Amino acid sequence: MEIPEIVLDNLLLFIPLILLEVGLMITALIHVLKHPDYKFGNKLMWILIVVFIQIIGPIVYFVFGRGENE
Amino acid sequence: MKDIYYFTKKELLEVWRTKRLLILLIVFIIFGILSPLMAKLTPEILKSSFGSEIQLTIPEPTSIDSWVQFYKNITQMGIYILVILYSNSVSGEVSRGSLTNLVTKGLNRSAVITSKYLVIAMQGVVAVCLSFSITAAYTAYYFPDNNSPHIVIALVPLLIFILFLSALIVFGSAISSNSFAGLLFTITTIALFYLMNLFENISKFNPISLIGENVSILQGETQLNEQYWAMSISLLATIFLFSAAISVMNKKKL
Numbered sequence: 005m006e007i008p009e010i011v012l013d014n015l016l017l018f019i020p021l022i023l024l025e026v027g028l029m030i031t032a033l034i035h036v037l038k039h040p041d042y043k044f045g046n047k048l049m050w051i052l053i054v055v056f057i058q059i060i061g062p063i064v065y066f067v068f069g070r071g072e073n074e
Numbered sequence: 075m076k077d078i079y080y081f082t083k084k085e086l087l088e089v090w091r092t093k094r095l096l097i098l099l100i101v102f103i104i105f106g107i108l109s110p111l112m113a114k115l116t117p118e119i120l121k122s123s124f125g126s127e128i129q130l131t132i133p134e135p136t137s138i139d140s141w142v143q144f145y146k147n148i149t150q151m152g153i154y155i156l157v158i159l160y161s162n163s164v165s166g167e168v169s170r171g172s173l174t175n176l177v178t179k180g181l182n183r184s185a186v187i188t189s190k191y192l193v194i195a196m197q198g199v200v201a202v203c204l205s206f207s208i209t210a211a212y213t214a215y216y217f218p219d220n221n222s223p224h225i226v227i228a229l230v231p232l233l234i235f236i237l238f239l240s241a242l243i244v245f246g247s248a249i250s251s252n253s254f255a256g257l258l259f260t261i262t263t264i265a266l267f268y269l270m271n272l273f274e275n276i277s278k279f280n281p282i283s284l285i286g287e288n289v290s291i292l293q294g295e296t297q298l299n300e301q302y303w304a305m306s307i308s309l310l311a312t313i314f315l316f317s318a319a320i321s322v323m324n325k326k327k328l
Contacts, residue, residue, distance in 0.1 A: 010115065010118055014111060014114060014115075016212075016215075017107055017110065017111040017114070017212065018111075020103075020107055021104060021107045021108065021111065024100055024103060024104050024107075025104070027100065028097070028100050028101075031093065031096070035093070059101065059104060062097065063097055063101065063155065063158070063159075066092070066093050066094065066097055067094075067158055067159060070092075
């Protein structure tokens with residue numbers, strides 16, 4: 005896959021942005037896998053939400069989806 | 075005072091454990107990076123979506139565009155993320171029943187509200203300042219022009235609005251029994267303020283005007299002292315909502 009020129013021109017902006025998004029995704033993904041009791045929905049649904057909806061997905065999971073038990 | 079100190083500590087631990095603090099900071103850092111990026115990319119996106127048939131003269135992006143994006147991101151998304159994250163701060167605690175023990179053991183109820191307010195307001199202010207510094211750094215690097223001289227002054231109204239919003243969140247959460255009711259209350263109140271802003275003679279006093287004029291303050295077109303009324307009203311409303319939340323809490327059945 006060829007990286008578009010515009011991304012290469014703005015690496016200083018894209019790299020931290022991608023790192024943060026991926027970091028947020030991984031934090032949420034680990035939480036989804038380790039705490040399998042959710043307020044609603046099932047594991048597969050939350051994995052799909054967290055992985056494919058950038059930024060909003062993890063927020064929705066941590067606010068509405070996660071169970072009360074630590 | 076001791077109550078406030080210990081309860082604040084507990085609150086901070088809670089926002090850390092539930093990952094709310096982390097989410098808030100990451101999202102605001104993302105906004106900080108996204109704003110200059112959007113300013114840089116918008117002309118490119120326009121070019122590629124219209125193709126080469128139409129000759130468009132798109133002006134080069136300046137630091138103003140970057141700040142426009144910043145205030146758009148923060149005021150149209152950021153503040154709502156704060157609201158969503160903390161709309162159950164009081165009601166959640168009451169419905170879980172975790173306060174019953176503490177209050178019967180002598181914890182002051184007003185300390186609960188004070189700590190909640192302090193923690194939410196602190197996080198809001200820290201998140202906004204963090205986001206602001208990142209945008210400021212990138213903007214200075216990518217758009218080194220003199221179009222936006224008053225960046226720090228322009229941030230002041232936004233910070234005051236955050237203090238007001240935090241009180242609104244705590245009050246909304248105190249009067250409602252679940253997180254959705256609190257969320258609904260806060261969002262509806264903000265929507266009402268936006269509606270009130272349509273009337274020009276009210277808008278001078280309206281707290282919502284604190285997040286509408288930032289870019290023009292930044293350019294030096296509006297002076298900060300034009301917003302003194304809105305700022306004073308917001309701070310008064312903050313104190314009022316805060317005391318109201320305490321009296322609601324005092325009467326609340328745990």
